[in-house]
Amino acid sequence: MNEAGVxxxxxxxxxxxxxxxxxxxxxxxxxxLRRDASRAERxxxxxxxxxxxGSLVERxxxxxxxxxxxxxxxxxxxxxxxxxxxxxxxxxxxVGRMGIRDESAQPLVVDWRAPAAAAFYRATPAEPLGVVxxxxxxxxxERVTGISDDLLxxxxxxxxxxxxxxxxxxxxxxxxxxxxxxxxVATIQREQDEAIRSPAAxxxxxxxxxxxxxxxxxxxxxxxxxxxxRNRFAGGGVLxxxxxxxxxxxxxxxxxxxxxxxxxxxxxGTLVAGYRAERVDSGPVAAVKGSLxxxxxxxxxxxxxxxxxxxxxxxxxxxxxxxxEAAELDRIRHRALPRGARRNEVRGNxxxxxxxALWAQAQRLKVRNLPEKPEFESELADRGDFRAFLKxxxxxxxxxxxxxxxxxxxxxxxxxxxxxxxxxxxxLQGSFDALADSGPTIADVALLDELDExxxxxxxxxxxxxxxxxxxxxxxxxxxxxxxxxxxxxxxVQRDDDYREYAHVVVDEAQDVSPLQWRMIGRRGQYASWTxxxxxxxxxxxxxxxxxxxxxxxxxxxxRRHTFALTTNYRNSAEIFAVxxxxxxxxxxxxxxxxxxxxxxxxxxxxxxxxxxxxxAIREAAQxxxxxxxxxxxxxxxxxxxxxxxxxLAELPGRLQVVSALQAKGMEYDAVxxxxxxxxxxxxxxxxxxxxxxxxxxxxxxCVGTHDWRPGGASAG
Numbered sequence: 016m017n018e019a020g021v022x023x024x025x026x027x028x029x030x031x032x033x034x035x036x037x038x039x040x041x042x043x044x045x046x047x048l049r050r051d052a053s054r055a056e057r058x059x060x061x062x063x064x065x066x067x068x069g070s071l072v073e074r075x076x077x078x079x080x081x082x083x084x085x086x087x088x089x090x091x092x093x094x095x096x097x098x099x100x101x102x103x104x105x106x107x108x109x110v111g112r113m114g115i116r117d118e119s120a121q122p123l124v125v126d127w128r129a130p131a132a133a134a135f136y137r138a139t140p141a142e143p144l145g146v147v148x149x150x151x152x153x154x155x156x157e158r159v160t161g162i163s164d165d166l167l168x169x170x171x172x173x174x175x176x177x178x179x180x181x182x183x184x185x186x187x188x189x190x191x192x193x194x195x196x197x198x199x200v201a202t203i204q205r206e207q208d209e210a211i212r213s214p215a216a217x218x219x220x221x222x223x224x225x226x227x228x229x230x231x232x233x234x235x236x237x238x239x240x241x242x243x244x245r246n247r248f249a250g251g252g253v254l255x256x257x258x259x260x261x262x263x264x265x266x267x268x269x270x271x272x273x274x275x276x277x278x279x280x281x282x283x284g285t286l287v288a289g290y291r292a293e294r295v296d297s298g299p300v301a302a303v304k305g306s307l308x309x310x311x312x313x314x315x316x317x318x319x320x321x322x323x324x325x326x327x328x329x330x331x332x333x334x335x336x337x338x339x340e341a342a343e344l345d346r347i348r349h350r351a352l353p354r355g356a357r358r359n360e361v362r363g364n365x366x367x368x369x370x371x372a373l374w375a376q377a378q379r380l381k382v383r384n385l386p387e388k389p390e391f392e393s394e395l396a397d398r399g400d401f402r403a404f405l406k407x408x409x410x411x412x413x414x415x416x417x418x419x420x421x422x423x424x425x426x427x428x429x430x431x432x433x434x435x436x437x438x439x440x441x442x443l444q445g446s447f448d449a450l451a452d453s454g455p456t457i458a459d460v461a462l463l464d465e466l467d468e469x470x471x472x473x474x475x476x477x478x479x480x481x482x483x484x485x486x487x488x489x490x491x492x493x494x495x496x497x498x499x500x501x502x503x504x505x506x507x508v509q510r511d512d513d514y515r516e517y518a519h520v521v522v523d524e525a526q527d528v529s530p531l532q533w534r535m536i537g538r539r540g541q542y543a544s545w546t547x548x549x550x551x552x553x554x555x556x557x558x559x560x561x562x563x564x565x566x567x568x569x570x571x572x573x574x575r576r577h578t579f580a581l582t583t584n585y586r587n588s589a590e591i592f593a594v595x596x597x598x599x600x601x602x603x604x605x606x607x608x609x610x611x612x613x614x615x616x617x618x619x620x621x622x623x624x625x626x627x628x629x630x631x632a633i634r635e636a637a638q639x640x641x642x643x644x645x646x647x648x649x650x651x652x653x654x655x656x657x658x659x660x661x662x663x664l665a666e667l668p669g670r671l672q673v674v675s676a677l678q679a680k681g682m683e684y685d686a687v688x689x690x691x692x693x694x695x696x697x698x699x700x701x702x703x704x705x706x707x708x709x710x711x712x713x714x715x716x717x718c719v720g721t722h723d724w725r726p727g728g729a730s731a732g
Contacts, residue, residue, distance in 0.1 A: 103275035127565035136208035210579035217575035224609035225710030226586025251518025302558035305529025357471025414466035530566030537570030595709035619716035638688035649684035686715035
């Protein structure tokens, strides 16, 4: 009971009822706005009855804007209102996923990205920013289910102000997760909010250990930028780059849940148009492929003769044999393709040089009835055998075709001689053999992009972007609601598959981006501001760090840097993070680590078994985790065991996901079964990867293997 003799439960119920009144008003207004959008669409269609082209254009504009407005209103239904600010001025502001005003233009809800909402995330008891009480509002659909208050300035609190609960953050952290990442818009903390709202220009660098919310900060920052300067960032585009397809699928619902669906999400294996790579090279191979020295290797390959190309030209002309042998053809190619030239763009120069060489030879041979040079060239160009020679001798080469040349040991040694060491060349041997059958690895995609840059492309006629409203000349139409939604989104921005003029680029798990991958991303962000998030302690990059830093700095250019460090681990229980911390401290004893803020009282388990019993032990651990948690269960394996382990667990429910230790980067699960940790921690880079795998779970962690693996051999459980 409180001082007034009213139970805490009654106070909570009364306050929930109070907030429900406002939430009901918000949803009533939302329904009115939806009806207005529908009315605008209908009125737009009626304009076509005028029968003029001007009326059709006006109709299309109204339909487009109404469809876009309706899409925004539909996207923000669930949990629309999640916060309230009571200020020392007596004013009250509700904070939500989008801004809504009443009929008299007074705010019912302030968009979380608006300046007026900043205090919801930044106010503290030490610096209340004019906020007396901050209230978290939990809801399910349109029904308020709970509230939790922070009294930030007790001295300014008016008589009778009620304060309930302990704050919503830890309660939210304990909720079961779904298959995708959830937004943190209702529980953003001050250090996260400072990074989210950092200046739009330049480079924002966010570092932090596991569970500090780096990815969430990056995505919410993208949503904030789209809100704060929509013309710039929606028009130019926002690119979000993640380490793997699994990761991109995991985060794909966050921005739409925040009302933003114009951003482009790509993994490092899908960043280049036409390729979709999920295969992963071993660490040593990836280190060589990611090195800047590979660019020089690729440059040599891009200037070489095709392995199946003709080695001589023989033409019978006016009774005389014209002949260009291999040495002469090589000289012609080298002159037409000097260093720095792009092969596919100077193809015509090579053809002209062949014509010149044949003309000079014909003159030396005093060919009878030799016409003037233009006519001579025209006659040769009409001959099918000559055209076939030119196409085979100097074909239009694709990056994949040239990269496959490196599968031939002799060619690889020739291209890499003097650039890579013998050991590095030996490391690469065989790594390109599967290109034809299995496609590229993730590291290969950056090589393909580099080859595309080195070779250039033949000039293509400009393509006209087709209006999504276009039916035929002079007629524009959209029919169903789904059509209108799709057309509005498509019309909002049209970009080529290889678009390279993004206004903002977000790079997640940046510590694992190789030098060549930085070049690949940099080509798409030449005019962009950047958000870079990562944790140096989690890096799996086994190559030269100085080279990596130079490549990153070149991609980012001279833009001003804004650096933020996140220091609180919101994901892991203290018991789980203690195990992860002991692992990383074994190789980086002085590393500053984030502080885990909650405890479950449940210690991680170790299960040690023999090889024959390993499948059953993994299956039993996974079944136990599925029984103990309501959310997702991740089974994390060494890379080479992923397919095998997935086969052992194929019959288990869909909320269980089997991923490799590298694929687990950036992921979060309610429970984790970690398979053979000793096989992951085979070297220093492997220890860092194990640190990542150990820090994915929010509630339960079980390690299953055939060897003791803890630092010092001290297993638990």
